[in-house]
Each structure stands twice: as C-alpha cells, then as structure tokens.
Amino acid sequence: MLCSISTGKSGSNWLDRLRTSKGFPSGDDLDLDHFLNHQEPNASNSPDTNPSDPTSNSSLAQSDEKTVLNRNQTTEISTENGEKEWLGIMSNVLSELFIIGDTNEISRFSGKKSSRKQTNPKICVLSASTSGDERCSNDERFAVMALPSSGDNSLVEMKDASGGVKLKKERNGGCVDVVEEDKEEEEEEEEEEEEKWNGDLSGFSRSEVTVIDTSCASWKVDKLVFRRKNVWKIRDKKGKSRHLEWKKRKANLCDKNGGGKKKIRLSILPFGSSKDENGEKRLVLYNDGQNHQNDKRKKTCKEMADISSQVPKKRLPFPRLARKSGKGGSSVIRLKVTSKSKQNGANLPTSNVKDTQRQSKA
Amino acid sequence: MGPVRGYRKRRKIEKKVEQNATASEKEESVDWWDEFSKRINGVLPPSKGMDKFESVFKISRKTFNYICSLVKEDMMAKSGSYAFTNGKPMSLNDQVAVALRRLGSGESLLTIGDSFGLNHSTVSQVTWRFVEAMEERGLHHLRWPSTEQEMTETKSKFEKIRGLPNCCGAIDTTHIMMCLPAAEPASNVWLDQEKKHSMILQAIVDPDLRFQDIVTGWPGKMNDSSVLQSSNFFKLCEKGKRLNGKKMVLCEGSELREYIVGDSGYPLLPWLVTPYQGKELPDSKAEFNRRHFATRMVAQRALARLKEMWRIIQGVMWRPDKHRLPRIILVCCLLHNIVIDLEDEAQDDMPLSHHHDSGYHQQVCESVDKTASIQRDKLSLYLSGRLPP
Numbered sequence: 001m002l003c004s005i006s007t008g009k010s011g012s013n014w015l016d017r018l019r020t021s022k023g024f025p026s027g028d029d030l031d032l033d034h035f036l037n038h039q040e041p042n043a044s045n046s047p048d049t050n051p052s053d054p055t056s057n058s059s060l061a062q063s064d065e066k067t068v069l070n071r072n073q074t075t076e077i078s079t080e081n082g083e084k085e086w087l088g089i090m091s092n093v094l095s096e097l098f099i100i101g102d103t104n105e106i107s108r109f110s111g112k113k114s115s116r117k118q119t120n121p122k123i124c125v126l127s128a129s130t131s132g133d134e135r136c137s138n139d140e141r142f143a144v145m146a147l148p149s150s151g152d153n154s155l156v157e158m159k160d161a162s163g164g165v166k167l168k169k170e171r172n173g174g175c176v177d178v179v180e181e182d183k184e185e186e187e188e189e190e191e192e193e194e195e196k197w198n199g200d201l202s203g204f205s206r207s208e209v210t211v212i213d214t215s216c217a218s219w220k221v222d223k224l225v226f227r228r229k230n231v232w233k234i235r236d237k238k239g240k241s242r243h244l245e246w247k248k249r250k251a252n253l254c255d256k257n258g259g260g261k262k263k264i265r266l267s268i269l270p271f272g273s274s275k276d277e278n279g280e281k282r283l284v285l286y287n288d289g290q291n292h293q294n295d296k297r298k299k300t301c302k303e304m305a306d307i308s309s310q311v312p313k314k315r316l317p318f319p320r321l322a323r324k325s326g327k328g329g330s331s332v333i334r335l336k337v338t339s340k341s342k343q344n345g346a347n348l349p350t351s352n353v354k355d356t357q358r359q360s361k362a
Numbered sequence: 363m364g365p366v367r368g369y370r371k372r373r374k375i376e377k378k379v380e381q382n383a384t385a386s387e388k389e390e391s392v393d394w395w396d397e398f399s400k401r402i403n404g405v406l407p408p409s410k411g412m413d414k415f416e417s418v419f420k421i422s423r424k425t426f427n428y429i430c431s432l433v434k435e436d437m438m439a440k441s442g443s444y445a446f447t448n449g450k451p452m453s454l455n456d457q458v459a460v461a462l463r464r465l466g467s468g469e470s471l472l473t474i475g476d477s478f479g480l481n482h483s484t485v486s487q488v489t490w491r492f493v494e495a496m497e498e499r500g501l502h503h504l505r506w507p508s509t510e511q512e513m514t515e516t517k518s519k520f521e522k523i524r525g526l527p528n529c530c531g532a533i534d535t536t537h538i539m540m541c542l543p544a545a546e547p548a549s550n551v552w553l554d555q556e557k558k559h560s561m562i563l564q565a566i567v568d569p570d571l572r573f574q575d576i577v578t579g580w581p582g583k584m585n586d587s588s589v590l591q592s593s594n595f596f597k598l599c600e601k602g603k604r605l606n607g608k609k610m611v612l613c614e615g616s617e618l619r620e621y622i623v624g625d626s627g628y629p630l631l632p633w634l635v636t637p638y639q640g641k642e643l644p645d646s647k648a649e650f651n652r653r654h655f656a657t658r659m660v661a662q663r664a665l666a667r668l669k670e671m672w673r674i675i676q677g678v679m680w681r682p683d684k685h686r687l688p689r690i691i692l693v694c695c696l697l698h699n700i701v702i703d704l705e706d707e708a709q710d711d712m713p714l715s716h717h718h719d720s721g722y723h724q725q726v727c728e729s730v731d732k733t734a735s736i737q738r739d740k741l742s743l744y745l746s747g748r749l750p751p
C-alpha cells in the first residue's frame with residue numbers, strides 16, 4: 001500500500017512537511033489560537049486566487065470557513081487522543097490524494113482538477129505546494145479532509161450553494177475538457193439560458209411565436225423571441241422537444257469546442273439606434289431619445305442592410321434532426337455576449353420614449 | 363408547409379374546379395340554403411332568403427360557392443365526418459357555413475353551436491379544418507403583384523387618389539386584441555404600448571383595399587418599425603428585389619423609384635415614403651402630407667374593413683392559442699381579398715371606416731434616410747408644381 005510505505009519512509013518529517021503545507025502548526029504542540037488567527041486571512045484571500053470562478057469561489061470560501069471550524073474540532077480531539085487520530089485523518093487525505101476508495105465523493109469537491117490528479121498522482125506536488133496556483137487546490141483538499149469527520153456540514157454547504165455550483169457539477173460530469181477561460185463565460189451563459197427557460201423577468205423572457213410572412217417562401221415560421229426590457233432577440237425555433245434538447249446539450253458541452261456553430265440567430269437593429277460598444281446589434285423599442293437619433297440616423301440606415309442580409313439565414317424550411325438541434329442549441333449560449341451590454345439597453349430612458357412616440361393620431 | 367411547390371399546378375386545378383363548381387353547385391346550394399336557413403331561423407319567406415344569406419355570412423352566394431370549391435378537396439378528403447347534434451352528417455356547405463359564421467360573427471363556439479344545432483367542439487374543429495384548407499388553397503389570393511401590368515394598374519390607381527406617382531402600396535399595422543392572464547410573466551411580451559395584450563398584423567395594401575403582403579404573429583410589444591424590419595418584404599426591398607421596377611422621371615436628371623407609403627411610425631427609406639413630421643410646415647410640405655394621408659388611407663380602410671367583416675379578430679379574444687391566431691388572421695385576410703377579387707357586392711355595403719385601431723396612439727419613428735429625404739422633397743415640389751421641368 002502506497003499509504004503505509006510513505007508514512008514508514010518519511011516518518012515525522014514527512015508529517016511535519018504535510019502539516020506545514022496545509023497550514024497546520026508543526027510539532028506536537030499545536031497552538032490553536034495562533035493557527036486560527038493565521039488561517040483567517042488565508043480563507044478570505046482564497047477568492048482572489050481563482051477570480052475566474054466567482055460563484056464557486058464564494059461557496060468554497062464558505063465551506064472553507066466551515067472546515068476551519070471543523071479542523072478546530074478535530075485538532076482538539078487529536079490533542080486528547082494522541083497521534084492515532086491524526087494518522088486516521090492523514091490516511092484519509094492520502095487516500096484522497098491517491099484516489100483510494102470512493103472517487104465520486106472526491107471528484108465532487110476537487111472539481112475540475114480531478115482529471116489531472118488521476119493522471120498524475122505525484123505526492124511531491126502536494127508537499128511542495130506553496131504557490132498561488134496550488135492554494136486553490138489546497139482549499140479544495142481541506143474540504144475533502146474535513147469530510148470524514150464532519151461530512152454532513154460540508155455537504156449542507158454545497159447543497160445550499162447557488163445554482164451556479166450545481167450547473168458546474170453537472171458540466172464536470174459531462175465534460176471535463178472544457179478550457180478554463182471559457183468556463184466563466186459558459187457558466188454565465190447557462191445561467192441566462194436557465195433564466196430564460198424559467199421565464200424569469202430579471203433575465204430574458206422567452207416566448208414562442210408563430211409568425212406568418214407572406215413574402216417568405218415558407219410563409220409560416222416558428223420563432224423564439226427573447227426579450228429583456230427593450231432588448232429583443234429573435235431566433236428560429238429548433239423543434240418541439242426543446243426542453244429535452246437543452247438538457248441534453250448541457251451534458252454535451254464538448255460539442256461547443258469541437259464542432260462549428262450551426263445556430264442561426266438574428267439580432268435586430270432598430271431604426272434610430274446603433275450597435276452598442278460590444279458591436280452587438282440589438283433591437284430596441286424606441287430606445288433612443290431624439291438626441292441620439294440625429295447622430296445615428298445615417299449609420300443606422302447602412303446597418304439595416306447588414307441585418308437584412310442575415311434574414312435569409314434564419315428561414316430554413318426543412319426540419320432539423322434532433323441531434324443536430326441539440327448541437328445547434330449549444331450556440332444559444334452566445335446570447336451571453338449581449339448580457340454584458342444589456343444594461344445599456346435597460347438603462348435607456350423609456351419615459352422619454354413614450355413622450356416621443358405618442359402623439360394623437362390624426 | 364410552404365405553398366411554393368406545386369403552386370402553379372394547384373392554381374390550374376382550382377381554376378377548373380371553379381368553372382365546374384359554380385355551375386353545378388349553384389342549384390345544389392339553393393336547396394342547401396333553404397334547408398340550412400330553416401335550421402337556423404325557422405321557416406323564412408323564400409323572397410327574403412337571399413338577403414338573409416348575405417346578412418348571415420356577409421358575402422354573396424357566388425363568393426360562398428367559390429370558397430366551397432376552393433376548400434372542397436381538402437375538407438372532404440380528411441377522414442372523419444362531422445354531424446349535427448340530431449345525427450345528420452354535415453355537408454361541405456354546412457361546414458363552410460359554420461366556419462364562415464364563426465370567423466365573421468366572432469360569436470362564441472357555444473352560441474354558434476346552439477344556433478346551428480352543433481356541439482361547440484364540432485364548431486371548433488370544423489372551423490380549424492376550414493382554416494387549414496384555406497391556407498393550402500387560398501394563398502394565391504394574397505401576393506405581391508407579379509407582373510408589370512398588375513403593378514402599372516396599381517400605380518395608376520394610387521395616382522388617381524391624390525396624385526402620388528409611382529406609388530405601389532400603403533403599409534399600416536393594427537393590433538389584434540387578446541385577453542391573457544396578466545399575472546403570467548409570459549404574457550408581458552404581448553403587452554403593447556397601450557398596455558393591452560395584442561398580436562400585430564402588418565399589411566401592405568393596394569388601392570382596391572386588397573392585401574398584397576402581410577406579416578402577423580409578432581407580440582404587441584414590438585413597434586411598427588421593428589415588425590417591418592423583421593419582415594421579408596423589408597429584406598427584399600433592401601436587396602433591390604422588390605420595388606425595383608420602372609422609375610419615373612420627375613424632372614430632368616431626377617427620377618422617382620417605386621415606393622410604398624406609410625405613416626410616421628415607419629422610417630423614411632428610399633422605398634418607403636413617410637409624411638413630414640412637425641407642426642407649422644411650409645405649404646408645399648403640408649400639402650404633401652395631405653396627399654400622403656389620403657393615399658395611405660387605403661391601408662387603414664382595409665384593416666378597418668377586415669376587422670369589421672371578420673369579427674373574430676375584432677374584439678378581445680379570450681386566451682387564444684398564439685400559434686393558431688396568426689393563421690386565423692391570415693385566413694381572414696384571404697377571405698377579405700377573395701371578396702374583393704370576386705367583386706362581391708357585399709363589400710359595397712360595408713361602411714368605409716378607417717378606425718381599425720381605436721385607442722392606439724400614433725407611433726413615431728425618427729429614422730430618416732438622407733437619399734429618401736431628398737427624394738421626398740423632390741416629390742413634394744413635383745406635386746406642388748414647383749419642380750422645374
């Protein structure tokens with residue numbers, strides 16, 4: 001057993017090193033007050049170490065605080081009952097490190113790093129971990145370490161965490177090879193999608209409409225209308241079993257990296273408005289006051305031609321296969337790009353607008 | 363679902379059916395009407411039978427027969443027959459009559475069911491079968507003019523109204539009211555500028571009040587210009603594939619392209635002429651606006667008549683299926699055009715109102731295309747006779 005070999009080989013020095021790397025006081029005299037005071041700032045620092053994942057960070061920070069308390073308890077026990085308890089805990093840590101025992105439980109907490117650990121189970125990586133990169137994984141391991149003694153608490157923390165964490169877990173189950181930088185984007189996008197799906201008014205509301213246009217060869221088209229305040233997004237409807245496809249898509253996010261985007265999407269630019277700073281064309285209902293419009297009229301007219309050229313793409317008369325639509329659906333996520341600029345649309349003065357748009361009919 | 367494939371073929375068939383049907387079914391339908399009118403009204407004096415027919419269906423017998431011939435194949439081909447509550451099976455005429463009554467009166471399924479001796483679900487099913495059949499068979503009654511001759515005729519009729527040359531159509535938008543649960547967040551998108559739930563119908567109309575192009579199904583929250591912008595008509599015009607016909611020479615060196623007219627809710631574009639905005643306009647511009655208003659009135663009248671004649675879309679619909687409603691609107695537009703195409707005398711009795719969207723305020727779109735603005739100025743000068751020859 002790897003576990004017994006390593007303990008026998010390095011003895012107390014090894015244990016000291018491990019304690020030091022974990023932030024525990026080394027030696028038998030465990031100064032708990034010092035330890036806690038030393039750990040507090042560390043815990044608060046942890047969000048900075050992984051800025052790309054704000055939602056999971058907050059939950060990690062929460063669980064970290066808990067684990068500090070739990071550690072408090074366990075160390076108290078260890079002073080009373082001696083080194084044997086410590087070894088029990090350490091063996092848990094080691095079994096986690098070498099993926100001995102229930103891997104499911106471990107991967108739930110170690111998250112995206114789990115795949116790397118499985119392929120390279122090196123002990124020296126952990127013992128020498130003092131850099132900022134590794135601190136994050138340390139925190140995660142603390143959570144795991146606390147699990148055997150006070151697993152219930154930690155689990156409750158994770159369950160109470162936001163939907164973002166849950167989404168993340170699902171994704172990790174389905175696809176672990178997602179590039180890290182993309183993760184944040186995707187998470188946001190998925191959350192938006194979730195909002196839309198739930199018809200949450202704070203996000204884009206999603207409506208299915210049947211549009212008849214007698215100038216089209218296929219004069220009847222099912223459309224999806226996404227609206228957030230004055231911002232409208234119009235897409236073709238992919239099929240009737242959209243909910244299922246969407247669920248399926250979440251499990252197959254790898255497709256996004258692999259295949260080209262099939263999605264057909266139309267953002268409409270309004271008359272009297274223009275692209276926002278992200279270059280996203282948006283449809284805004286009387287969004288601009290007269291001041292804006294005078295400046296932008298000419299530009300708008302040019303852009304309208306661009307939009308119109310997108311129109312034919314959205315009209316595909318043939319039905320799509322469910323598999324394809326699942327894939328195509330993944331590109332729905334691109335709506336996220338607009339989420340950054342949505343505030344512009346939301347902040348537009350609507351009261352002004354009403355004044356300009358309403359005059360008594362002749 | 364598109365009517366493109368086999369479209370011409372179908373039209374030929376329809377023409378044949380038309381010729382055969384009018385002769386053979388006329389006698390049949392006289393008998394049918396006698397019996398049918400007895401069913402709904404009791405015994406009527408035979409001399410008043412015809413009048414009653416038109417007051418019940420708002421169309422002439424000729425038009426009714428034509429509609430029956432259009433949908434005959436589709437309505438009778440489908441399996442399953444409908445029957446009155448007394449067990450008598452419904453004939454084609456019965457079914458068309460029930461559907462037309464439902465679309466024309468806007469009465470509830472129960473009321474129509476009671477007056478015709480039908481179960482209300484049968485009324486619903488028969489009406490929907492009729493709508494589907496009309497979509498398949500009647501779509502050629504609603505199309506953009508395809509020949510130069512048709513277009514020339516349209517232009518000359520527009521010019522006769524108030525002198526606007528080279529005008530090809532008038533565009534307007536109306537709202538089809540719906541009653542939706544206000545508490546549901548999904549209803550919010552249908553809430554329009556007047557805080558009513560509605561579906562939009564955009565129509566481009568010719569001088570005979572015929573619909574040449576419609577777009578419907580968009581939620582009421584979208585404004586007129588957005589609906590236009592999302593339409594295929596817009597795309598075709600911007601690509602130069604529509605309104606690209608003969609230009610007219612206004613004076614030496616300046617030509618007027620084909621265009622449509624619309625109110626100030628639309629953007630001023632090279633192919634879409636809107637009125638001058640603002641008060642205290644100079645005479646020539648005010649005169650232009652008067653002519654423009656009179657010309658685009660056809661669109662308002664057409665929409666007003668559509669709602670007046672096919673009352674299912676006039677009132678507030680109680681929680682309609684938002685995927686079916688656009689199709690019902692389309693069929694009402696088709697029926698509207700059929701009445702015009704068949705030169706039905708019934709249309710002469712209709713009041714010429716132009717209030718199709720009462721309670722709605724005029725929308726204003728500030729967007730102005732520079733070329734279009736210059737073109738409008740020239741047109742204005744031309745109409746006031748100040749343009750040098």
